[in-house]
Amino acid sequence: MRSREKRPAMLPQPGTSRLTKSPKLESGSVLPRIFSRSLLRRRRFYVILGFFILVLYYLRIFESSSQSLPGYETLFEEEINYALDIGTTDDHVKYLHFKVSPTTRVDALFSKLLLHAHLAHVTNRAYVFDPLEPKSKEPSSWSRKKVQPLSSVLSLGKDxxxxxxxxxxxxxxxWHYVCPPRQRKYLPVSLEDLGKVGSDPSTLMSNWINKIVKQDARCVEIVGEPFPDSVLESKAIKGLFDTISSSPVMKRYTFRHNIQAAASNILPVATQPSLIPTANNTVVLHSYIPTSGLDDPCLDLAIRGAPFRTFAHLKGIPTPFEIPANRQYYQQRCSPTVDQIIGRLGVARTSLPALRHVYVVDGPLGMTPEQWVERKRWFEELRFELTTKYSWESVRWAAAGAKSESVAIDMELASRSHAYVGNGFTDFSSNVVLLRVARGLPMGSLRFL
Structure with missing residues (x-):
């Protein structure tokens, strides 16, 4: 018999199943692959990578996706751990959070923080505070926001x-882990609610109290600022001021111990006036108003017809600012000349003869290098005039650093000194009024430029 010859493999014809089915090969032959193992691995890698990116994006938009600024890691972890501990060990605690725009300035948030804390206190809820959030130098939609724990500036319960x-x-x-969004009761701030109270801030506080005590939810979040500037500029601010200045929160929400210690080193307490600057013979001067991105903040105030800031326009404080007023008057009170400042300090010393020393603070930051040079020139002129012509024994300048703690030290100094002469158009001055009155210091020790 003739041996069978192996027929050559025929090419697949169109329409046959051999285009889609793998050919049967003899043992030991290598299966030809349309997709190599390396390509399959790459595809699997890209699928996993895409899923990972989606997870990262979700974490980025999740409210708690933040990290600590360098140097504050310990306080950052302490704040998170305490919130988690109290949230898991005590189911009876109810919370109140305020969803408002973040800020990096402790002077800008201080008065509002006390209003929020008081509202939480009288409704028997734990106040949920936000960290300070400096503006990023390199903003990116993918980068986690960096924050400064608020406990680095204020005493918030640890002691x-x-x-x-x-x-x-x-x-x-x-708190974002204890009260995720699906478990919160949202109370949005509406223009209708603000319209009902007119221009009475104390009525607004009462309305919010009544609204919150009716809520059974464990987690309540007010969306928007419940105490807007338009209401706090009211001439009827006295009622709200009396409520806050006598509230227990004023004794609790104090500056951190290291900030108080720094202020004590600068202005120690003394029983007798002396050649050494002390809290008993020093006037703290604060004249600088932050630009806030405006070319001329004083002109902007004049155009809006704005009064002094929040508690700075209380009746009974010497040197009030009456509106309406022309632009020239706004300029004199908002950005006074050296001669005008000297005159105001002289009036303060006439009323309080114990004053011997001047301590200049800048409050909030935000000056460019050019502004710092101009500020230094301004201070040297002021110091020369006061010490050589008007018999002040010393004039010092804080020259605040770049941290929020520096502003807090300035506020602590201004709230404990013998007298305070400030710029009434700033949050800084409004806070000082509240702090000084809460500590029992007389209104007569306050002056505005």
Missing amino acids: WDAKGDVLQPVSSLG
């Missing part, structure tokens, strides 16, 4: 008396 009458506040850094 409070456990039997105190105010619930210890918690940080939103950890």
Whole structure:
């Protein structure tokens, strides 16, 4: 018999199944692959990578996606851990958070923080505070926001008396895990609510109290600022001021111990006036108003017809600012000349003869290098005039650094000194009024430029 010859493999014809089915090969032959293993690995890698990117994006838009600024990691972790601990160990604690625009300035948030904390206190809820959030130098939609824990500036419960009458506040850094969005009761701020109270800030506070006590939800979040500037500019601010200045939160929400210690080193307490600057013979001067991105903030105030800031326009404070006023008057009170400042300091010393020393603070930051040079020139002129012509024994300048702690030290100094002469158009001055009155210092020790 003739041996069978192996027929050559025929090419697949169109329409046959051999185009889609793998050919049967003899043992030991290598299966030809349309997709190599390396290509399959790459595709699998890209699928996993895409899923990972989606997870990162979700974390980026999630409220708690933030990290600590360098140097604040310990406080950052402490705030988160306390919020988580109290949230898991005490189911009876109810929370109140305020969804408002973040800020990096402790002077800008201080008065509003006390209003928020008081509202939480009288409704028997733990106040949920937000961290300071400096503006990023390199903003990116993918980068996590960097924040400064608020406990780096304020005493927020760690050293409070456990039997105190105010619930210890918690940080939103950890509260977002305790109260995820689906578990919150949202109370949006509406123009209709603001319209009902007219221009009475104390009525607005009462309305919010009544609204919150009716809520059974454990987690309540007010969306928007419940105490807008338009209401706080009212001439009827006295009622709200009396409420806040006598509230237990004023005794609790104090500056951190290291900030108070720094202020004590600069202005120690003394019983007798002397050649050494002390809290008993020094006037703190604050004249600088931050530009806030405006070419001329004083002109902007004049155009709006704005009064002094919040608690700075209380009746009873010497040197009030009456509106309406022309632009020239705004300029004199908002950005006074050296001669005008000297005159105001002289009036203060006439009323308080114990004054011997001047301590200049700048409050909030934001000056360019050119502005710093001009500021230094301004200070040297002021110091020369006061010490050589008007018999002030010393004039010092804080020259605040770049941290929020520096502004807090300035506020602490201004709230404990013998007298304060400030710029009434700033949050800084409004805070100082509240702090000084809450500490029992007389209104007569306050002056505005």
